[in-house]
Amino acid sequence: MKKTLPCLALALFALTAGPASASAESTDAEVHYLIDFVAASGCTFHRNGSDYDAGKAAEHLALKYRNGAKYVHNTGQFIDRLASASSWTGKAYSVTCAGHTEPSGTWLHRELDRHRDALAGS
Helix, strand or coil, X not given: CCCXXXXXXXXXXXXXXXXXXXXXXXXXXXXXXXXXXXXHCXXXXXXXXXXXXXHHHHHHHHHHHHHHHHHCCCHHHHHHHHCCECCXXXXXXXXXXXXXXXXXXXXXXXXXXXXXXXXXXX
């Protein structure tokens, strides 16, 4: 009985550890997808009263992710906690694409949904 208990504990650990790692990997992949999407968007980003091109916005989001990844456990949290507002001022970020301005969080959530749908359809 004593030999079986450690094996059972190890098996349970292996079953629960796998999905958490896969989830972290998929979050990381999705966040990097969104950062690349921002970089290629050609849109103008508005942050703390200043405008930034897509490349600078992507660099800023990459920096925020590097520094704050431990505070997000999924891609939605990345958008809501790091990519939607300034951590210093609390002011919301916005983005202007083709003359249309909207909150960056709304824009990024829409793209994440589109990306997931595309992956599910392939």
